[in-house]
Amino acid sequence: MSTHSCRKGLLTAGRFIALVAFLLFSIGPLLWIITTSLKSTDEIYTFPIKYIPSHPSFESYRKLFSFADFGMYITNSLLVTVSGSIGAVFFSMFGGYALSRRKSRRSNKVLLLVLYFTQTVPTFILMVPLYTMVVKFHGTDNLTVLSVIYMVTVLAFCTIMAKSFFDRIPESLEEAAIIDGCTTTQALFRVVMPLVLPGIVAVFSFAFTNIWNELFIAIMFISSSSKMTVPIALNSFISKAGISWDIMSAGLVMALLPTMIIFAVGQKYIVAGLTDGGVKG
Amino acid sequence: MKERKGFDIYLLYLIPVFLLITVVVYYPVLKGLVFAFQDYNLFNTTNITFNGFDNFRHIIEDIAFPFGQILCNTFVWVFASLVLQFIFGFILAMLLKKPFPGRGIYTSFVFYTWAVSGFAIGLIWAWIFNGQFGLMNDILMRLHLIDKPIGFLSDPKYAMKSVIMANVWYGIPYFGIMLLAALQSVPEELYEAAKVDGANAFTRLFSVTIPYIRPTIISTTLLRMMWIMNFPEIIYGMTSGGPANSTNILSSYMLNKIYIEFDYGQGAAIGVMIMTLLFTFAVIYIGITSRKED
Numbered sequence: 120m121s122t123h124s125c126r127k128g129l130l131t132a133g134r135f136i137a138l139v140a141f142l143l144f145s146i147g148p149l150l151w152i153i154t155t156s157l158k159s160t161d162e163i164y165t166f167p168i169k170y171i172p173s174h175p176s177f178e179s180y181r182k183l184f185s186f187a188d189f190g191m192y193i194t195n196s197l198l199v200t201v202s203g204s205i206g207a208v209f210f211s212m213f214g215g216y217a218l219s220r221r222k223s224r225r226s227n228k229v230l231l232l233v234l235y236f237t238q239t240v241p242t243f244i245l246m247v248p249l250y251t252m253v254v255k256f257h258g259t260d261n262l263t264v265l266s267v268i269y270m271v272t273v274l275a276f277c278t279i280m281a282k283s284f285f286d287r288i289p290e291s292l293e294e295a296a297i298i299d300g301c302t303t304t305q306a307l308f309r310v311v312m313p314l315v316l317p318g319i320v321a322v323f324s325f326a327f328t329n330i331w332n333e334l335f336i337a338i339m340f341i342s343s344s345s346k347m348t349v350p351i352a353l354n355s356f357i358s359k360a361g362i363s364w365d366i367m368s369a370g371l372v373m374a375l376l377p378t379m380i381i382f383a384v385g386q387k388y389i390v391a392g393l394t395d396g397g398v399k400g
Numbered sequence: 401m402k403e404r405k406g407f408d409i410y411l412l413y414l415i416p417v418f419l420l421i422t423v424v425v426y427y428p429v430l431k432g433l434v435f436a437f438q439d440y441n442l443f444n445t446t447n448i449t450f451n452g453f454d455n456f457r458h459i460i461e462d463i464a465f466p467f468g469q470i471l472c473n474t475f476v477w478v479f480a481s482l483v484l485q486f487i488f489g490f491i492l493a494m495l496l497k498k499p500f501p502g503r504g505i506y507t508s509f510v511f512y513t514w515a516v517s518g519f520a521i522g523l524i525w526a527w528i529f530n531g532q533f534g535l536m537n538d539i540l541m542r543l544h545l546i547d548k549p550i551g552f553l554s555d556p557k558y559a560m561k562s563v564i565m566a567n568v569w570y571g572i573p574y575f576g577i578m579l580l581a582a583l584q585s586v587p588e589e590l591y592e593a594a595k596v597d598g599a600n601a602f603t604r605l606f607s608v609t610i611p612y613i614r615p616t617i618i619s620t621t622l623l624r625m626m627w628i629m630n631f632p633e634i635i636y637g638m639t640s641g642g643p644a645n646s647t648n649i650l651s652s653y654m655l656n657k658i659y660i661e662f663d664y665g666q667g668a669a670i671g672v673m674i675m676t677l678l679f680t681f682a683v684i685y686i687g688i689t690s691r692k693e694d
Contacts, residue, residue, distance in 0.1 A: 149524075168535060
């Protein structure tokens with residue numbers, strides 16, 4: 120009896136230690152970049168390291184927003200990301216609903232396969248042809264065009280996610296509404312959409328995170344500095360001489376902030392959407 | 401279903417999605433495949449000609465970027481990252497399976513790294529692995545494991561290990577999330593039955609848990625493999641493939657061809673190689689895993 124409870128105690132302790140280790144490993148790098156951003160430049164470049172800044176200040180952030188004009192890049196990024204994500208939610212909700220409710224099983228399988236296959240294509244192979252295409256329509260260096268391209272790059276997975284959320288809502292609900300005299304579209308908006316709200320949150324969060332983080336498409340399509348997005352700005356902080364870690368650390372913290380907020384709000388739904396959609400992270 | 405009207409509506413809902421994906425994804429991909437067999441360089445766009453397999457030959461024979469080394473790096477990067485992400489993700493999922501106070505907040509913190517961009521991860525870890533002022537050197541020296549700082553990202557001996565560590569940091573949540581969901585679907589009765597039969601925790605893991613969640617394990621590892629193979633962002637942020645090609649993988653090589661050399665033909669040729677390799681891997685992997693099922 121006592122060896123049993125002793126073993127149980129050891130197991131609990133072991134589990135606790137493992138959980139703490141995972142936590143330290145995952146948040147350590149984030150805490151470290153935040154600490155760096157609050158240090159003075161002298162303290163950033165000292166070794167052995169000072170773990171706690173002696174005079175924590177927002178000096179690096181001031182430099183970031185004054186010299187580097189980071190506020191404008193954040194505005195650009197937010198515009199592109201929010202509009203792209205709303206577009207992706209809009210189209211994927213209709214598409215996902217249709218895929219979930221259509222009766223023809225075989226053609227649905229083909230359509231799903233078409234969506235899944237986009238996940239295996241290397242982005243870089245489509246980048247250049249896409250660029251030459253957009254050049255023909257004089258659409259380069261344009262934030263609206265960038266946002267449309269982003270919307271489509273996340274659309275396939277958003278549709279797969281949306282379908283999985285609709286699959287959980289019983290069809291009998293709309294059938295009842297249709298019998299009561301609603302059209303299919305009315306039934307979708309009045310009956311199904313309110314129930315699928317968690318799905319909308321999940322799809323939006325997924326789209327937001329992916330678009331906000333994207334670098335290489337942005338580098339290719341945006342050339343003027345007034346239209347740069349946050350990832351391009353961070354990339355421009357890298358020079359041949361190296362990286363100024365004061366500005367870079369502050370920039371990284373600012374770049375992480377929106378996805379942190381989105382993740383904090385939508386985590387539960389994102390996790391549900393990812394596991395049901397079952398693809399890419 | 402009396403009215404056929406509904407069917408047309410569904411088709412109408414589907415058209416925008418598939419139209420957009422065809423125009424922005426599939427059409428450019430097909431064109432990209434053609435580029436692989438063309439002499440397509442940004443500095444010379446007026447004279448684009450088909451050149452057969454020249455692009456492939458150039459890549460394989462290039463002495464400055466030894467192809468064998470790049471292939472080998474790609475294999476190490478994909479295999480080591482995948483195995484470590486999977487093992488740690490699995491352990492994390494097992495730890496999270498039973499509820500404990502604060503589990504919700506805990507998972508938000510542990511899963512958050514999933515939402516960080518590959519490029520930002522590369523930069524954050526480049527700072528941690530910095531040879532002069534890096535956190536990693538400081539910790540190792542305080543623990544007296546090393547006497548003087550190591551140039552993690554400038555020494556070919558350590559560079560690949562460093563980028564893989566950053567990738568593992570990023571990838572644990574993916575497997576944690578997926579496997580946790582799968583673990584929670586395992587019926588409790590199966591464990592009870594195994595306990596009655598006298599199975600200990602270890603045998604329960606291998607005779608009940610793993611067989612039950614096998615489909616999830618197969619699909620997640622396969623998809624993750626494809627994803628890691630096409631994922632040069634961390635490497636770009638940390639080493640750009642250096643030092644001395646020691647972290648150059650196919651996708652980072654492709655990135656350099658397109659963004660630095662502007663040689664779209666050769667870049668596309670590497671893309672074709674990546675897709676061929678992935679396709680072959682996938683077929684073999686599915687073949688092996690489905691045969692075992694009988």
